Amino acid sequence: MSDLETLVLDCARRARTAAHELAVATRASKDTALHAMADALVAHQDAILAANAEDVQRARDNGTPESLVDRLRLDEGRVAGMAQGLRDVAGLADPVGEVLRGSTLANGLELRQVRAPFGVVGIIYEARPNVTADAAGICLKSGNAALLRGSTSALASNRAIVEALRGAVQASGLPADAVQLVPGEGHDAAKVLMRARGLVDVLVPRGGGGLIRSVVEESTVPVIETGVGNCHVYVDAEADLDMALAIVLNAKTHRPSVCNAAESLLVHADVAEEFVPRVVAALQDAGVTVHGDERFAAQEGVEPATEADFDTEYLSLDISAAVVPSLEDAVAHIRRHSSGHTEAIVTRSQAAARRFVAAVDSAAVMVNASTRFTDGGEFGFGAEIGISTQKLHARGPMGLPEMTSSKYVVTGDGHVR
Amino acid sequence: MSDLETLVLDCARRARTAAHELAVATRASKDTALHAMADALVAHQDAILAANAEDVQRARDNGTPESLVDRLRLDEGRVAGMAQGLRDVAGLADPVGEVLRGSTLANGLELRQVRAPFGVVGIIYEARPNVTADAAGICLKSGNAALLRGSTSALASNRAIVEALRGAVQASGLPADAVQLVPGEGHDAAKVLMRARGLVDVLVPRGGGGLIRSVVEESTVPVIETGVGNCHVYVDAEADLDMALAIVLNAKTHRPSVCNAAESLLVHADVAEEFVPRVVAALQDAGVTVHGDERFAAQEGVEPATEADFDTEYLSLDISAAVVPSLEDAVAHIRRHSSGHTEAIVTRSQAAARRFVAAVDSAAVMVNASTRFTDGGEFGFGAEIGISTQKLHARGPMGLPEMTSSKYVVTGDGHVR
Numbered sequence: 003m004s005d006l007e008t009l010v011l012d013c014a015r016r017a018r019t020a021a022h023e024l025a026v027a028t029r030a031s032k033d034t035a036l037h038a039m040a041d042a043l044v045a046h047q048d049a050i051l052a053a054n055a056e057d058v059q060r061a062r063d064n065g066t067p068e069s070l071v072d073r074l075r076l077d078e079g080r081v082a083g084m085a086q087g088l089r090d091v092a093g094l095a096d097p098v099g100e101v102l103r104g105s106t107l108a109n110g111l112e113l114r115q116v117r118a119p120f121g122v123v124g125i126i127y128e129a130r131p132n133v134t135a136d137a138a139g140i141c142l143k144s145g146n147a148a149l150l151r152g153s154t155s156a157l158a159s160n161r162a163i164v165e166a167l168r169g170a171v172q173a174s175g176l177p178a179d180a181v182q183l184v185p186g187e188g189h190d191a192a193k194v195l196m197r198a199r200g201l202v203d204v205l206v207p208r209g210g211g212g213l214i215r216s217v218v219e220e221s222t223v224p225v226i227e228t229g230v231g232n233c234h235v236y237v238d239a240e241a242d243l244d245m246a247l248a249i250v251l252n253a254k255t256h257r258p259s260v261c262n263a264a265e266s267l268l269v270h271a272d273v274a275e276e277f278v279p280r281v282v283a284a285l286q287d288a289g290v291t292v293h294g295d296e297r298f299a300a301q302e303g304v305e306p307a308t309e310a311d312f313d314t315e316y317l318s319l320d321i322s323a324a325v326v327p328s329l330e331d332a333v334a335h336i337r338r339h340s341s342g343h344t345e346a347i348v349t350r351s352q353a354a355a356r357r358f359v360a361a362v363d364s365a366a367v368m369v370n371a372s373t374r375f376t377d378g379g380e381f382g383f384g385a386e387i388g389i390s391t392q393k394l395h396a397r398g399p400m401g402l403p404e405m406t407s408s409k410y411v412v413t414g415d416g417h418v419r
Numbered sequence: 420m421s422d423l424e425t426l427v428l429d430c431a432r433r434a435r436t437a438a439h440e441l442a443v444a445t446r447a448s449k450d451t452a453l454h455a456m457a458d459a460l461v462a463h464q465d466a467i468l469a470a471n472a473e474d475v476q477r478a479r480d481n482g483t484p485e486s487l488v489d490r491l492r493l494d495e496g497r498v499a500g501m502a503q504g505l506r507d508v509a510g511l512a513d514p515v516g517e518v519l520r521g522s523t524l525a526n527g528l529e530l531r532q533v534r535a536p537f538g539v540v541g542i543i544y545e546a547r548p549n550v551t552a553d554a555a556g557i558c559l560k561s562g563n564a565a566l567l568r569g570s571t572s573a574l575a576s577n578r579a580i581v582e583a584l585r586g587a588v589q590a591s592g593l594p595a596d597a598v599q600l601v602p603g604e605g606h607d608a609a610k611v612l613m614r615a616r617g618l619v620d621v622l623v624p625r626g627g628g629g630l631i632r633s634v635v636e637e638s639t640v641p642v643i644e645t646g647v648g649n650c651h652v653y654v655d656a657e658a659d660l661d662m663a664l665a666i667v668l669n670a671k672t673h674r675p676s677v678c679n680a681a682e683s684l685l686v687h688a689d690v691a692e693e694f695v696p697r698v699v700a701a702l703q704d705a706g707v708t709v710h711g712d713e714r715f716a717a718q719e720g721v722e723p724a725t726e727a728d729f730d731t732e733y734l735s736l737d738i739s740a741a742v743v744p745s746l747e748d749a750v751a752h753i754r755r756h757s758s759g760h761t762e763a764i765v766t767r768s769q770a771a772a773r774r775f776v777a778a779v780d781s782a783a784v785m786v787n788a789s790t791r792f793t794d795g796g797e798f799g800f801g802a803e804i805g806i807s808t809q810k811l812h813a814r815g816p817m818g819l820p821e822m823t824s825s826k827y828v829v830t831g832d833g834h835v836r
C-alpha cells in the first residue's frame with residue numbers, strides 16, 4: 003500500500019469513527035456546531051484570504067484563464083456568503099429521524115422506516131473553494147462525516163477553510179474528524195476514495211463532465227452523479243410565441259455557464275415560419291451564436307449544426323436549434339441527445355403538456371417555465387449539494403433529505419415466526 | 420464487438436424502446452397484462468415442466484447437490500405459486516405517478532416530485548426459476564422493462580417461462596420486449612449488462628455473496644446490492660431470558676438458509692451465567708453447532724470460535740456466540756462484523772433499546788423480535804424484489820416503490836428568472 007493510500011484510508015477510518023458520533027447527535031448540537039463554523043470563517047477571514055491569494059497567484063503564474071481565476075478567488079463578501087450558507091443550513095429541519103413510513107402489522111409488530119445518515123460521504127470537486135464550506139455544512143447537518151477532496155489549485159484556501167471549520171466543530175463538542183480535507187495532490191487521492199468501499203458510503207463528484215465520468219467509471223463506492231445538463235426548450239405548435247421567446251432567451255442567456263442553462267432549441271414546424279426568424283434575431287441580439295439545422299441555417303448568421311452540436315453542453319453563448327415535424331419528433335430528439343437534466347415545453351395545449359411530461363425522462367420537466375428553475379434554491383430546499391442526473395437514490399436538486407439513507411426499526415414484545 | 424456483446428446490447432436497446440411504452444402505460448393495462456401472464460403460466464404448464472425436467476436431469480448428471488436441485492425443481496404447485504404471485508402484484512397500487520412532494524413556490528410555479536420508472540432494469544440471479552416470473556411481474560408493474568439473466572443451470576425452464584410471459588404481454592397490448600431473457604451462457608452476458616451504462620438503468624443481483632461482489636466490483640451501471648446477512652441477536656443485561664431464548668431459537672432455526680436468519684449471538688456478561696448454558700442446550704437440542712468464545716466454549720459441545728467465525732454467514736445450523744461486557748461492546752462488535760442486514764436486541768430497558776436502535780447502522784433493527792421479520796411479505800409490501808443491504812436508494816426489503824425513480828414536474832405560465 004502506498005503512503006498516500008495509507009494516509010487517505012486513515013482519514014476515512016477517522017471519518018467512520020466520527021460518523022458514529024454524528025449519527026446520534028441531536029439537531030441542537032449540530033446547529034450549534036454550524037453557527038460556530040460560520041463564526042470561525044469570519045474570525046479566520048484574514049488567514050483564509052491570505053491563503054486564497056497564494057492560490058490565485060499560483061493560478062495566474064500557471065496561465066489559468068481569468069474566468070477560472072475568478073471562480074477561485076475569495077473576498078470578504080464571498081467569505082460572508084459561506085458563513086451565511088452555514089447559518090442557513092442550521093435553520094433547516096434535521097432530516098435524520100424523520101419517519102418515512104410507519105404502520106402496525108397484523109401481528110402487532112410496530113414498523114417504522116426512519117431517515118438515517120449515510121455515514122461517510124466523499125465529495126470530489128473542482129476549483130470553487132466555497133464548496134468546501136457548503137459541503138461540510140450539508141454533510142454535518144445530515145449526520146454525515148465529510149471527506150472533502152477539492153482541486154489542487156485551491157489547496158491553500160481549502161486548508162485554511164477546513165482548519166477554521168474543524169476548530170469550530172471540536173469546540174462545539176462534536177468530533178473534528180467530521181470534516182476532513184483528503185490529503186495528497188492530483189487524481190491519486192480521489193482514486194483511493196473511489197476504491198474505499200466499506201469505509202466510504204457515497205461519493206458525490208461535483209464539477210465538469212470529465213471528472214464525473216472518471217468517478218462513475220472507476221468507483222466501486224456508490225456514486226451520485228451530478229450536473230451535466232444538455233437542456234432542451236421545445237416550442238410547441240400551440241405555444242404562445244411571446245412567452246416562448248422570453249423563455250428561450252432566459253434559459254440561454256441568464257447564466258450560460260451553469261448546468262440548467264438551455265443548450266438546444268426545438269421548434270414545431272407549424273410555427274417555424276413565424277418563430278424561427280424572431281428567435282434567431284433575438285438570440286443574436288443577445289450575443290448568442292445559433293448552430294442550426296437546414297431550416298435555421300437559412301437565417302443569416304446561423305452556423306450549420308453538426309450531429310455533434312446536438313450532443314454538446316456549450317456552457318457558453320451558443321445554442322443548437324432544429325425544426326421538428328411533431329411533438330413526438332421533439333421527444334425522440336430529446337431521448338437521443340439529452341443528458342437527462344431538464345427539458346421545457348412551451349405550449350397552451352393541455353394534451354401536449356401532458357404527453358411531453360409523461361414521455362420525457364429527465365430529472366425535471368418544465369411546462370411554460372425556464373430550464374433555469376431546476377435548482378435547490380429555486381425549489382425552496384434551502385441548501386443544495388448538487389443536481390443529480392442519475393435515477394438511483396436522488397434525481398434533480400439534492401437537499402438535506404437526499405443526503406440520507408433510511409433504516410427500518412421494528413418493535414415487538416417477543417415476536418417470532 | 421463480440422457476437423454475444425452485439426446480441427446483449429440489441430436486447431437492451433429493444434428493452435429501452437419497450438420501456439418508453441411501459442412508462443406511459445396505465446395501471447389498468449399493466450394489470451391486464453399481469454393477469455394474462457399468470458394465465459399463460461398455467462396454460463403453458465406442461466411445456467414449462469418439461470423444460471424444467473431437462474434442467475433437473477442435467478443438474479443431476481453434473482452431480483449437483485440435491486438441495487440445489489430442489490431449488491431448481493418446478494412442479495404444479497410452484498407454477499401455480501408463480502401465477503398467484505403475478506396476480507398479487509396486479510392487486511398492488513401502481514407506484515408510477517405517485518406524488519412524493521408538491522408545493523406552489525412563492526413565484527407561483529407549481530412543483531411536483533412524481534414517481535417514474537427507472538426504465539430498463541437488469542436482474543442477475545441464480546438457480547430458482549420462479550424468480551423469472553416474480554422479477555418480470557414486479558418490473559412490469561413498476562413500468563420497467565426487465566432484462567433477466569438467470570443461471571445457465573435453469574436455462575430451459577427460464578426460456579419456457581419467458582416465452583409464455585412474452586406472448587401474454589404482447590396479446591394484452593404491451594410490448595413483448597418488456598420481458599426478455601438475456602442470451603448467452605455463463606458470466607459473459609452478465610458482464611455485457613454490467614458495462615451497458617446508458618442502456619441499462621439499474622442492475623439488481625440476487626444470489627450468493629460471490630455473485631453480488633462480482634457485480635458490485637465490475638459494474639459501471641448503478642447497482643442495488645442485495646441480501647447478504649450476517650445477522651446478530653444481542654441479549655441485553657435487562658432481557659427477559661425466556662423471550663431471548665425463543666427469539667434466538669427462531670432467528671437461527673426457523674429457516675437457516677435465508678439471509679434474515681441469525682448467524683451470531685451476543686450475550687451481556689450480567690446474564691451470561693444463567694443464559695449461556697440455557698441457550699447452548701436449547702440450540703444443541705435443535706441441532707445447532709455453537710461456535711463460541713471462551714465463555715461459551717466452557718460448555719460441552721461448543722466449538723471454539725475463530726475471528727473468521729464472527730464474519731461468516733453460515734446459512735446452516737451453525738451460530739457464532741460471544742459474551743460482551745456491555746451494550747456498547749455489543750454495538751462495537753456488530754459494527755466490526757455485521758453485513759448491515761438485520762440486528763436484534765432483546766431487552767426490557769427502554770434506554771438500552773433506544774441506544775441500540777440509534778447506534779446500530781443496519782437496514783433493519785429489531786427490538787424484542789426475531790431477525791426473521793425482515794422480509795417484504797412480513798412488512799406487508801405484497802411483493803419483494805430483494806433485500807437491499809446498501810445505503811443508496813433503497814435499504815431493506817424492496818417492494819414496488821423501490822423499483823422506481825422520480826422526476827420533478829414544474830408548471831408555470833411563462834416564468835423566467
